[in-house]
Amino acid sequence: MTVTSRKQYVVSRPVYSEDSLNEDHEKMQRKHKALMEHVKEYLTCDANRAKKAVVSVLPVIGWMRTYRVRQWLLGDVVSGVRTGLVAIMQGLAFSLLASLPPSYGFYTAFFPMLTYFFFGTSRHISVDPFPVLSLMVGAVVTRLVPEDGPHANITDFESLTQDQQRVLVASSVTFLTGIFQLAMGVLQVGFIVVYFSDTLLSGFTTAAAVHFLVSQLKFVLGLSVPGINGPLSLCKSKFGIFVQITSTNKCDLVMSIVIMVVVFIVKELNDRYRAKLPVSIPIEVIMTVIACGVSYGFNFEKRYDVEVVGTMVRGYESPIVPSVQVFQESAVEAFPVAIVGFAVAFSVAKVYSNKHDYPIDGNQELVAFGVSNMFGATFRSFAASKALSRTAVQESSGGKTQVAGLVSAMMAMIVTVALGFLLEPLPRSVLGALVVVNLKGMLMQFREIPYLWRRDEPECVVWVGTCLAAILLGLDLGLAVGLGIELLTVVFRTQFPRCSILANLPRNKVCEPKGVKIFRIPSPIFFANIEFLRNKLVEAVGFDPLRVLRKRNKTLRKIKKLLQKRDHGITEKGLENLFRTATDDPEMNWSAELPSEFSVPAVNLHSLILDFSAVSFLDISAMKGLKMALKEFTHVDVDVYIVSCDALIMEKLTSCMFFDDEIRTSMFFPTLHDAMLDVLEKHKDNSTGSVVRKK
């Protein structure tokens, strides 16, 4: 049927319409599985299935069986120690973001990891405090237990110190977050992360970086500004800092600037000479040790009134029961924490699972995070996730499995139990400075704006919208707004597609076939764009069929009146040739020239071909509109062809009674060319100008 000559495109086959194609080639019936079969399949149980189910709930069983002690253990331990160092530093700093006493950061580096080890499917991610989540938890903490002023009306707070109240709030929020994550995992809704596109997350994390910056400024400047919440909290915080700027602690400021400059330079050097250095310089650890020493030696706390980390809780405290009242107060805020924590972690985990070729399971990850957060929360840790930077450390230093994570958790335990007191003289401004320096990468994401704008305006709008909303309204509300904007862009893009008219390309020039318009519908057709598409179609053909029809009917009535008069003796010149037949219900020949008193828009079209190849769905509202539009055209004697229509859409049209006397299946053709050949065949004899036939 298809003949190939060298580099020549030759086709020769009968012209098909959808109807004749169906006649020649009988349709195969698709077999649909009955609902019962699905249920049956789902409920079948055998040893193999049971085993699989256990492994999928406790993935540790799967990878522990194949653990190669000789090859992997050393790498895991080394990597665990290095990751542990980073986790301790960050735990300390991020507990300040969460407005909690520093030792709870170590708890967060320890407890969640223990359960993730058993439940997680990723082998490389490290579950630790994560700055964005810390900040979100911190927002709830400062709302319910403000620095000064009365705390929220919660009976569980009675007989607790402020710090204890805060820890209770943080662990309750974390517990609730865990419940949400576990529920989502059990309900198998892990797929929602696809909505967190790179663009959205980039805008969101940039906004978070701005929040960090402001929240750390008070530490860097040594001021005590109360944590402020709610929309526009950022501006209020900034204002609070600005008011107090004269009482800046000079010792804090100098120390912060020195540390920032040194760390910044060393990090740049690390980046530049990465290839040549055996290991990158752990400048943050070095600076912390130095700062601790200096602060202790010169007794900064007493002499310069510098705020230091202060007394660490030694060892672990007894588990606590989360407060149901806090659940009620913070449900709206815990949900975004759950979502963001999972989305960030999953995107990181996917990078490494792709690189190292092992499967990860989104829903199982949700379960793992949920259990980890709930377990951690009972032991007073706050919401944990995993950051790209720390996971990168774990992987690049040779970590192969979660055994490395376990080692890093042990490091945190050692610090908690034995070495915590060494960090007591560390000034808080040093921690703030280290956080600020680490924001460079996140703040650099602002450079994406011009890049996105040039490439794809809607994505730029998503980025800027998410970022602004998250800065101005707070992280949780901002995320919701960003998500809304993102989904709207999809709707908009689907709704306002670029329509096009197709034409022939004979030799080096575009040439539209005479009397035929080929209109390509470039998107699904649904309630929101049917009107838009109809307008585009009217614009493309150059006349509004409804208007033409009305004008024609009006004219016809007038002419009939005139003709009746003529029957009564009055003759009007030029009216006879308007009719092709002389029956009682005469057919007008609209292409003939009318007397000047009748103004009927010209229709220089006999066929309209609609290319449906991009119509992937069609809803019922749109179907009504489409039918109306098609009828309008057939009423002004334009033949409508629909080509490349999807088989499922054809089925749906049939089941919704789309077809009737005027709209028939015979207008459907499998390809544009088939339809065009049919048009040419029909209009063989009179290929001049506007030709109208009555069907």
Added chain:
Amino acid sequence: MTVTSRKQYVVSRPVYSEDSLNEDHEKMQRKHKALMEHVKEYLTCDANRAKKAVVSVLPVIGWMRTYRVRQWLLGDVVSGVRTGLVAIMQGLAFSLLASLPPSYGFYTAFFPMLTYFFFGTSRHISVDPFPVLSLMVGAVVTRLVPEDGPHANITDFESLTQDQQRVLVASSVTFLTGIFQLAMGVLQVGFIVVYFSDTLLSGFTTAAAVHFLVSQLKFVLGLSVPGINGPLSLCKSKFGIFVQITSTNKCDLVMSIVIMVVVFIVKELNDRYRAKLPVSIPIEVIMTVIACGVSYGFNFEKRYDVEVVGTMVRGYESPIVPSVQVFQESAVEAFPVAIVGFAVAFSVAKVYSNKHDYPIDGNQELVAFGVSNMFGATFRSFAASKALSRTAVQESSGGKTQVAGLVSAMMAMIVTVALGFLLEPLPRSVLGALVVVNLKGMLMQFREIPYLWRRDEPECVVWVGTCLAAILLGLDLGLAVGLGIELLTVVFRTQFPRCSILANLPRNKVCEPKGVKIFRIPSPIFFANIEFLRNKLVEAVGFDPLRVLRKRNKTLRKIKKLLQKRDHGITEKGLENLFRTATDDPEMNWSAELPSEFSVPAVNLHSLILDFSAVSFLDISAMKGLKMALKEFTHVDVDVYIVSCDALIMEKLTSCMFFDDEIRTSMFFPTLHDAMLDVLEKHKDNSTGSVVRKK
């Protein structure tokens, strides 16, 4: 170039790739208008433009000039009188829905119409109290001024009676609604109504009908239940009624039931014998008159303790200044009122503008409604819109222009000024009963559920979701939820399209070309579905290219090790023929049989053709994913072809640096057939099984 034999499809032309097509046919440059030109065009002013602008702001000038007094005036007056009767009845009933004294319903039937006459573009709609809006305004009224208990803390309320407070709240909300509508009109955002699809509005109005039913029950039963607001208010109201059910006023109940039965039967008869009756029987007016008379004659108010309409305000009161404090309290609720009022009215107006062939302008309609509501609000009327039923009366009784509306407004004025006292003995239960009977049509919309479910599940979800949300959460929140669900269905449908594999149809059986897979991408590609599409593609080709590549690399390393050993004297049988060349960097022949110890998944594919004809947009996140997927396939020696790609998408790909050494423009072909011919040409010699070439 195209040869047509009778009913035969014959094409013969060179095979084109996108590259060669561009060479042969130079692309025409599209001329984009510069921004300045747009601005210039926009700012140009001449007499014609000025005239048009005036007419577009005051459409009355346009149609008044062509008003045909002889032909139209009589029809307009007759229709105005009939519409006026209906409007008075409904104004009375709907003011109860809004929890206001009844006379304000007449105000609402009068003032907004006066301004709509000048500003409106529709000639048939009647601007009157509208039940859904009345209920929404009523919700604010009862929230701010509850029946019992303290009213909201608003200083403007001082020294006002409860009814006066309520009127102030209602008119302030209406004024704010008007401001929103005017603002939307000025900002030209009238297009938002496209999002209110028929399905959404149907679900929403059904929910509103349920609310009416419950809110009228207390009148029908003669109980005094305080208005309750907020989510789940419906259940609470029902409970309130249930608790009091024993104190039902039997006189009210009997009267209501009698009226409901009579009106229902007569309406059915009206419908059935519509063709035979000269005019339909105005049963509601008749019943009202009878009820008034009976109630007055037997002194129902005193004798049976029946609640009657009571003292009417005679004449008009002085205008009031809306309360800014109420604005602040009710902004969130006024916005949905503005949107719903406009959406309902516009959908009605469009029906008639289509029927009678005159243009209506969404943005001008918004302006007209905004001005009408603001004007009306200063004269103490509440939010107005137009309902299909009343507009149908106006049109069917011969109304041609808004002159009919003016007449109907005058009727309301007469009642207010002179005849209002006649309605004073009317029992409220009668009004309630009339509202309930009129709900039949709206409640019948429940029948749409099974219809929609069979045809189009997502739309059914939208309907049920909107209806449930509006019933449970209240009308304003419910509308927002419904809108969200509706937009999500669009995203979902775009996101999870039905993918398909294309094949040849030689004679009566489907036959896939050997070694070639043709995959049709049936939707735009964006952040949320790139992963889904990749999975579908992997499923379609039957192997995961990434996995294959990793296995191959592993095997290659092993074999190289073995070969090195062989160089040292160990020979392994069967390894020589694995390599096609014997260079230092040998090329594996992966289709050859490997020794059993190596398990590499087979790739029985040499070409993959992706049909992009339905890809109407492609975002940047998806572009990264697509590039990665294409590379994965080229790395396992599968030639990838992309066909029917939109020209704009090609441009975007180029500008986003999609192309590099591996992904080249030469993989793009204008049609599927061109690509297929290229594949056949390349694989002419070895058309057997899996063939792999190294590029």
